[in-house]
Amino acid sequence: MKKLSFILLLFLMTLITFSTTVTFIFDAKEAEEVYLIGDFLENGKQKMDKSFTGLWRLKVNLEEGKYLYKYEIDGEEKINYSNTQIDFKNGEVYNYRIVKGMYFESVGDGIVKEAIHETSREYINPVKPGEIYLSLKVRNNDVEDVVLEGNFLSSKKQVINNDDMLEYRFHVLTDASLLKYRFRIIDGQEIIIGYNNTEAPFEFDFNNPKIAFFNVPDWAKGRVFYQIFTDRFRNGNKENDPIYTPNWYGDHTKDKLMFNHYGGDLDGVIQSEDYFKELGIQGIYFNPIFESISTHKYNTTDYLSIDHRFGTEKTFENLVDMLHSNNVKIILDGVFNHTGTEFFAMQENFEKQKESNYLDWYYIKQFPIEEKPTSYESWQGYASLPELNIDNPEVKAFFNRVIGKWMMKNIDGWRLDAADQVPKYFWNNYFYPNVKSINEETFVVGEYWKDSTEYFQAPSFDGVMNYLFKDAALLYVKNGQAKTFVDSTNRYLNKYPPQVVHSLWNLLGSHDTERIFTMLDEDVERMKMISALQMTFVGAPLIYYGDEIGMTGGNDPFDRKPFPWKKEMWNEEIFNHYKKMIELRKIRESLQIGDYKVLEAEDGLLIFERSTQKETTTVVINSKNSPIKTNILNGEFKDLYNDDIIEGVTEVPAKSFMILEKK
Numbered sequence: 001m002k003k004l005s006f007i008l009l010l011f012l013m014t015l016i017t018f019s020t021t022v023t024f025i026f027d028a029k030e031a032e033e034v035y036l037i038g039d040f041l042e043n044g045k046q047k048m049d050k051s052f053t054g055l056w057r058l059k060v061n062l063e064e065g066k067y068l069y070k071y072e073i074d075g076e077e078k079i080n081y082s083n084t085q086i087d088f089k090n091g092e093v094y095n096y097r098i099v100k101g102m103y104f105e106s107v108g109d110g111i112v113k114e115a116i117h118e119t120s121r122e123y124i125n126p127v128k129p130g131e132i133y134l135s136l137k138v139r140n141n142d143v144e145d146v147v148l149e150g151n152f153l154s155s156k157k158q159v160i161n162n163d164d165m166l167e168y169r170f171h172v173l174t175d176a177s178l179l180k181y182r183f184r185i186i187d188g189q190e191i192i193i194g195y196n197n198t199e200a201p202f203e204f205d206f207n208n209p210k211i212a213f214f215n216v217p218d219w220a221k222g223r224v225f226y227q228i229f230t231d232r233f234r235n236g237n238k239e240n241d242p243i244y245t246p247n248w249y250g251d252h253t254k255d256k257l258m259f260n261h262y263g264g265d266l267d268g269v270i271q272s273e274d275y276f277k278e279l280g281i282q283g284i285y286f287n288p289i290f291e292s293i294s295t296h297k298y299n300t301t302d303y304l305s306i307d308h309r310f311g312t313e314k315t316f317e318n319l320v321d322m323l324h325s326n327n328v329k330i331i332l333d334g335v336f337n338h339t340g341t342e343f344f345a346m347q348e349n350f351e352k353q354k355e356s357n358y359l360d361w362y363y364i365k366q367f368p369i370e371e372k373p374t375s376y377e378s379w380q381g382y383a384s385l386p387e388l389n390i391d392n393p394e395v396k397a398f399f400n401r402v403i404g405k406w407m408m409k410n411i412d413g414w415r416l417d418a419a420d421q422v423p424k425y426f427w428n429n430y431f432y433p434n435v436k437s438i439n440e441e442t443f444v445v446g447e448y449w450k451d452s453t454e455y456f457q458a459p460s461f462d463g464v465m466n467y468l469f470k471d472a473a474l475l476y477v478k479n480g481q482a483k484t485f486v487d488s489t490n491r492y493l494n495k496y497p498p499q500v501v502h503s504l505w506n507l508l509g510s511h512d513t514e515r516i517f518t519m520l521d522e523d524v525e526r527m528k529m530i531s532a533l534q535m536t537f538v539g540a541p542l543i544y545y546g547d548e549i550g551m552t553g554g555n556d557p558f559d560r561k562p563f564p565w566k567k568e569m570w571n572e573e574i575f576n577h578y579k580k581m582i583e584l585r586k587i588r589e590s591l592q593i594g595d596y597k598v599l600e601a602e603d604g605l606l607i608f609e610r611s612t613q614k615e616t617t618t619v620v621i622n623s624k625n626s627p628i629k630t631n632i633l634n635g636e637f638k639d640l641y642n643d644d645i646i647e648g649v650t651e652v653p654a655k656s657f658m659i660l661e662k663k
Contacts, residue, residue, distance in 0.1 A: 150181030222592030234268025299340030
């Protein structure tokens with residue numbers, strides 16, 4: 001396939017116009033080192049940086065003028081022959097670049113300062129054969145429009161405003177194996193943007209893609225998930241209880257919650273079938289259920305066995321059958337960064353020391369090996385969690401067994417613990433492709449609390465635990481500003497590949513955070529507001545067990561109290577609200593996978609639409625303690641939450657929400 005990377009700065013004439021920051025790009029995927037050579041550089045040359053796509057880049061601040069340059073590739077000097085701008089100096093051939101002075105963008109002036117289309121997923125994002133997203137970025141307020149031309153069946157355009165740049169993103173469907181396309185910029189005149197700054201089309205070969213396909217399972221998009229911390233959910237089998245278990249409804253001290261098993265098990269989950277039906281959940285993510293000495297099970301003893309306190313393999317198989325018979329998916333927690341000290345390999349290290357066969361499975365610091373942070377690398381310095389050497393082929397082979405065994409038990413996905421503690425290449429070069437080779441419909445979600453763009457490039461995951469949503473939603477609902485919420489969520493919605501945004505796990509709390517009801521000072525109205533936002537926003541809601549009945553608790557371990565099955569201990573108002581919102585989401589396609597458009601975000605008032613070709617749903621939320629007026633909701637609406645008809649909305653009550661459909 002022809003080179004697809006270019007940065008254009010187009011003037012009405014043939015001169016190329018840059019700002020003072022100039023980006024040099026060279027395509028040399030097999031090179032070990034690439035330098036830019038030019039007398040405008042300190043010492044005459046400067047090393048370039050290599051991206052994961054194989055492109056080498058260097059940004060240089062330059063004044064107005066003409067600059068001669070060439071490249072040094074693994075010690076050999078070369079020019080870029082795809083660049084037709086060539087000059088000679090002292091008998092040597094160079095590429096050259098002309099840098100012009102400042103230019104201020106203006107729509108319709110026939111001048112396009114910058115147009116970017118590179119070989120990276122940000123610009124060329126293949127989903128599967130016949131489906132791809134293509135993007136062109138231009139300066140804000142610089143062009144009238146951008147049109148995509150090519151041999152495709154359909155193209156849906158989205159315009160995204162990212163600070164000083166506009167992204168024109170096209171969702172393309174084609175029956176051609178070799179897609180040919182180019183961009184047509186309209187700006188007082190028409191400017192064709194094609195391969196190598198010509199009118200020739202770019203090409204993308206679906207039979208030999210230079211960027212990997214990234215097809216997120218459709219079933220995971222917009223689905224309502226539920227998180228279960230097994231030991232604290234329900235005790236369904238007293239026979240597998242430890243000798244001592246605290247009172248399920250008793251005094252939950254810190255030590256009891258941290259160190260004692262309460263007796264929750266997989267039989268308890270199976271016996272909760274009717275509860276799951278009543279609530280309406282569509283998927284369950286389980287905290288680790290493999291053999292471990294702790295209550296949380298993140299210090300794994302045996303990856304190939306169900307913890308004996310939770311049940312047997314047969315119990316697990318019965319659980320999978322029960323869930324699947326109700327069209328509920330099951331996601332297991334994969335802990336591949338570290339093991340427990342009881343794990344067989346670490347046990348041999350303790351016993352045989354330098355004679356152990358498993359020294360290279362870990363990062364041993366010193367002998368004798370003892371359960372101390374000074375002996376080996378461990379997760380956040382906890383000696384009970386020794387870090388694995390995932391570069392060791394034997395470790396990878398062992399995890400192949402683990403992955404294969406549980407996927408053969410028909411699980412639907414993996415949630416990957418401490419994803420940022422493991423090198424990305426393990427996820428995108430090993431784990432993700434291995435899982436997809438077994439079953440491409442398996443859903444892979446990573447635990448990462450920050451901007452996850454880097455994990456979607458190769459890719460590593462189909463989604464992440466979306467703590468960015470949680471942080472933005474909590475700040476907004478606690479009397480915050482709607483615009484702040486929109487800006488915070490737009491930052492990731494506009495950056496992430498569009499095929500992942502509906503599969504992001506929008507959580508409000510987890511086993512690692514305070515309970516959401518506690519964070520909201522047990523304000524029922526704000527609890528209903530934030531869960532309504534969770535159930536209507538872009539992504540897949542993830543409910544932490546007990547949030548739906550108003551469970552409270554501070555940070556770990558107080559967020560891990562047993563689920564109270566005595567209904568008199570539930571907040572029925574919150575529970576009924578959750579049931580209604582989940583049911584509404586399940587019957588409204590637009591709330592599951594619809595496009596997202598903000599209509600108003602002023603003060604505490606947030607109004608947005610979710611829409612598909614079939615329907616449009618309007619969501620209205622006021623986070624403030626006083627009513628807020630609006631003039632954009634004119635006409636007749638159906639209140640989908642209260643099943644009422646409303647004639648226009650001119651004022652939104654304090655601490656309230658509405659889910660509307662225009663009549």
